[in-house]
Amino acid sequence: MRTLAHGISPELLQALGWTLLHFVWQGAALAALFAVANSMCRRTATRYALAVITLTLMTAAPVVTFTGLSRQKGPAVRYGAQGASASAVKPVQGVSATARPSAPKPETPASQAAGILWFVEAWFLGVVLLSLRTAGGLFVIEKMRRKEIKPVVRELFEKCLVLQKKMGLERVIRYCECLRLDAPAVLGWFRPVVLLPARALAGLSEEQIAMIIAHELAHIRRLDCFVNLFQIGVETLLFYHPAVWWVSQRIRTEREHCCDDEAVALCGDAVKYARALTIMEEWRAAPSLLMAANRSPLSRRVVRLLGLDGTAGRFRVAGLAVGIACLAGAMLAGNAFLGVAHAALGGKASASQAQASSRAVVTQEQGSSSVIVVRPAKASTYTKSFASTEQAGKDKDKSKETGQSASSEANKKESYLDAMEAAGFKNLSADELIAMKIQGVTPAYVKEIHDLGMKPSAEEFIGMRVQGITSEYIRDMRSIAPTLGVDELIGMKVQGITPQYANEMRGLGLKADPDDLIGMKVQGITPEYVRGMQAIGFKPDTDELIGMKVQGITPEYVREMQATGLKPDIDSLIGMKVQGITPEYVKSMQAAGFKDLDADELIGAKVQGITPEFIEKARKHGFQNLTLDKLMALKQAEVF
Numbered sequence: 112m113r114t115l116a117h118g119i120s121p122e123l124l125q126a127l128g129w130t131l132l133h134f135v136w137q138g139a140a141l142a143a144l145f146a147v148a149n150s151m152c153r154r155t156a157t158r159y160a161l162a163v164i165t166l167t168l169m170t171a172a173p174v175v176t177f178t179g180l181s182r183q184k185g186p187a188v189r190y191g192a193q194g195a196s197a198s199a200v201k202p203v204q205g206v207s208a209t210a211r212p213s214a215p216k217p218e219t220p221a222s223q224a225a226g227i228l229w230f231v232e233a234w235f236l237g238v239v240l241l242s243l244r245t246a247g248g249l250f251v252i253e254k255m256r257r258k259e260i261k262p263v264v265r266e267l268f269e270k271c272l273v274l275q276k277k278m279g280l281e282r283v284i285r286y287c288e289c290l291r292l293d294a295p296a297v298l299g300w301f302r303p304v305v306l307l308p309a310r311a312l313a314g315l316s317e318e319q320i321a322m323i324i325a326h327e328l329a330h331i332r333r334l335d336c337f338v339n340l341f342q343i344g345v346e347t348l349l350f351y352h353p354a355v356w357w358v359s360q361r362i363r364t365e366r367e368h369c370c371d372d373e374a375v376a377l378c379g380d381a382v383k384y385a386r387a388l389t390i391m392e393e394w395r396a397a398p399s400l401l402m403a404a405n406r407s408p409l410s411r412r413v414v415r416l417l418g419l420d421g422t423a424g425r426f427r428v429a430g431l432a433v434g435i436a437c438l439a440g441a442m443l444a445g446n447a448f449l450g451v452a453h454a455a456l457g458g459k460a461s462a463s464q465a466q467a468s469s470r471a472v473v474t475q476e477q478g479s480s481s482v483i484v485v486r487p488a489k490a491s492t493y494t495k496s497f498a499s500t501e502q503a504g505k506d507k508d509k510s511k512e513t514g515q516s517a518s519s520e521a522n523k524k525e526s527y528l529d530a531m532e533a534a535g536f537k538n539l540s541a542d543e544l545i546a547m548k549i550q551g552v553t554p555a556y557v558k559e560i561h562d563l564g565m566k567p568s569a570e571e572f573i574g575m576r577v578q579g580i581t582s583e584y585i586r587d588m589r590s591i592a593p594t595l596g597v598d599e600l601i602g603m604k605v606q607g608i609t610p611q612y613a614n615e616m617r618g619l620g621l622k623a624d625p626d627d628l629i630g631m632k633v634q635g636i637t638p639e640y641v642r643g644m645q646a647i648g649f650k651p652d653t654d655e656l657i658g659m660k661v662q663g664i665t666p667e668y669v670r671e672m673q674a675t676g677l678k679p680d681i682d683s684l685i686g687m688k689v690q691g692i693t694p695e696y697v698k699s700m701q702a703a704g705f706k707d708l709d710a711d712e713l714i715g716a717k718v719q720g721i722t723p724e725f726i727e728k729a730r731k732h733g734f735q736n737l738t739l740d741k742l743m744a745l746k747q748a749e750v751f
Contacts, residue, residue, distance in 0.1 A: 126180040128227030130173050131234055133180075134352060137172045141165055142354035149361070155372060159365035163338060165358050170345050234351065241347040252298060260287040263307060270317075271305070271324055277377060278328050286324075295323045300340065303331045319387035322378045329370040338362070382549075389546045390577060530554035534561070536569060543569045550576040560585070571597045578604040588613065591623050599625040606632040619645070627653040634660040647673070655681050662688040675701065683710035690717045699723040705739060712739060719743045 145165040152158050262268070263286045271286045282303070289306040298304040305327045307320075315323065330336065342359045349355045375381045527548065531539065534557040539547070552572045559582040560567060560575070567575060578601055587610035588603065589595055595603075608628050615638040616631065617623040634657050643666035644651055644659070651659065662685050671694040672679060672687070679687065692713055700708060700716065703723045708716070721742050729737060729745060737745075 123181060124231055125227055126177055128231045129180055130177040131230065131351075132227075133176045134169075134173050134349065137176070138169055138349070138352040138354040141168050141172065142358055145358060145361075155365055155368040159362065159369055162358055162362040162365055166342065166345055166355070166362060169349065169355060169358065173349070237350050238347055241350055245343055245347065255289065255291060256298060256304070259291050260289045260304070260306060262286070263288050267307070270321065274321060274325055274377070275328055278325065278332055278373075280328060280332055282331070284328075284331065295327050297327050297330050297336060300336045303336070305331075315387055315390065316383070318378065318380070319383055322374045322380075322384045323387055325374040325377045326370045329373040330366075332373075333366075333369065335366055335370075338366070385549055386577060389549050389573075527554075531557070534558060535566075539569060543573075546573050547576075552576050563589075565597065567597045571601075574601050580604050584610075591617065592625055595625060602629050603632075608632050612638075616641070620650070621653055621656075630657050631660075636660050640666075644669070649681060651681055658685050664688050668694075672697070676706075677710060677713075679710040683714075686710070686714050687717075690714050692717050703727070708739070715739075715743070719746050721746060 142165070145161060148161050149158050152161065263271070268286055271284075275284060285302070285304040287304055287306055289308055292306055292308045294308065296306045298306055305324065307324070342362060346355060346359055371384070375384055378384070528539075528544065531544070531547070531554055534554050536557075547569060550573050556576065557572065560572070563582060563585055565585070575597065580600055584604070585595070585600060588600065591610065591613045592599075603625055606629050612632070613623050613628055616628065619638060619641045621627070621631075621641070631653060636656055640660070641651075641656065644656070647666055647669050649669070659681065664684055668688070669679075669684060672684070675694055675697045677697065687710055696717070697708075697713060700713065700723065703726045705716075716739060721739070725746065726737075726742060729742065734741075734745070
């Protein structure tokens with residue numbers, strides 16, 4: 112405690128302490144005003160603006176309070192000094208001793224100031240700890256920027272540029288792939304980077320990926336990263352007040368709603384976007400300093416996107432009532448705090464304030480002057496109203512029925528639940544039930560899959576439905592590979608493997624098991640490619656085909672190599688392609704006098720850097736008729 116007090120005047124420390132205490136009722140009052148205003152607004156953008164304005168006012172309130180309190184001149188109190196001598200306490204004229212309620216012994220200025228200083232010390236410690244947490248987050252993000260991201264493929268980058276142009280963004284934005292994250296996010300304030308995880312690229316359709324990217328671009332266009340940074344600063348400085356965290360959370364929620372609206376407006380399909388959010392709910396892993404697409408509660412966003420939020424009106428009424436009650440309590444608490452603070456800082460309270468407060472009033476005589484001390488009764492609580500606002504609305508919603516339409520909707524949900532239980536799902540969680548309903552997993556679909564002898568879990572059913580796997584697709588694929596499992600079916604469907612593709616590959620003499628089909632499809636091996644290889648005399652198996660395709664070996668490349676006189680097998684072709692041996696290189700080596708080189712010798716020469724230019728340089732220095740081994744030895748010795 113002495114460390115913080117050293118070098119700082121006691122008056123400023125008292126002013127700071129009372130400023131922090133004053134913010135207790137100021138923050139409650141501002142949050143209550145926001146709750147009232149928010150309950151009367153229907154537009155998401157307006158609610159977001161109100162929340163940001165409220166948080167800004169919460170930041171300004173302590174500054175204004177500290178400025179006012181620091182200008183008041185009060186008695187200088189030295190910490191650690193002895194308490195002032197007790198003075199006689201007499202009843203105020205006009206109030207009898209029997210009518211006056213008993214009051215506790217007034218605290219001395221020194222003990223009161225010491226308590227304020229302890230409060231300032233605790234606040235400072237909390238600020239330091241939260242600042243360290245923020246610094247750690249910045250360190251993680253910087254490490255991610257330097258080591259864990261790479262640019263996306265050209266095709267996806269061009270699609271991102273098209274979306275960026277549609278949204279009117281002229282800024283330079285990088286689009287990178289990150290293996291660490293599980294959902295798209297925005298990194299950076301002045302040079303933004305949109306991070307697209309490989310998991311999202313593989314698990315979502317192209318249209319859903321476009322919607323998610325549009326969501327992130329909306330964050331950039333709205334400069335949400337700067338607002339998020341401001342929120343973190345306010346949460347760090349005013350961490351002790353629950354109203355600050357509540358308003359900040361409202362900002363984050365409404366911000367995601369605004370970006371959801373922009374993404375749906377740009378791409379035009381709220382249902383598909385809701386399905387994308389449902390899939391990404393299980394991938395939540397993003398630092399708080401990033402703008403991720405799967406922030407805020409999923410179920411509320413999904414219900415809102417699908418237009419099913421029928422309880423919003425009742426929540427607004429409940430929020431209005433609770434906000435007004437909380438505002439009244441905050442103002443009463445503020446009145447009490449003002450009296451105590453003015454007395455502690457040496458201010459004089461007027462007689463009219465003492466009468467209006469209806470508190471115990473005593474006069475303490477010190478020398479020739481007197482100080483009127485207003486001791487408030489029990490202050491009303493305020494913090495619980497913020498935590499209970501949303502719960503009160505939910506309880507009220509559960510206790511009422513709103514006519515035939517609400518009853519009909521409830522019956523529909525109940526019948527869906529009963530049907531799913533009859534299908535074998537008796538212990539579904541709320542999230543699983545919502546996800547299955549959104550993705551279109553119906554009891555009829557469950558029965559069709561069960562009739563095929565498969566028993567997928569709830570998550571597997573969701574994955575199958577997301578990828579569009581039907582009972583007909585399963586039957587057709589099982590006619591080719593009878594032992595297909597759920598994971599294999601999903602993997603094949605994700606890669607676009609159709610029964611026609613599998614039958615054509617099997618008709619060309621290739622194995623049609625799931626792993627081979629997926630491997631070939633990933634590498635872009637088509638029946639035409641296989642026929643082209645077979646037409647020039649090759650009968651590659653699946654692994655050889657994948658190896659050739661990975662290295663970019665085409666039937667044209669093989670024909671050109673054969674035209675030079677080489678007769679390479681598949682392994683030799685792969686080795687030559689890996690080393691960058693082109694038909695032009697082979698022809699240049701033949702023109703330099705090495706006409707009988709086979710594939711292995713050409714690979715060795717290329718690895719050692721033997722080029723026609725090097726051969727010509729050796730001959731200019733008098734080395735004629737050198738063998739390939741001699742040329743390699745000269746190259747290794749770096750003679751030239």
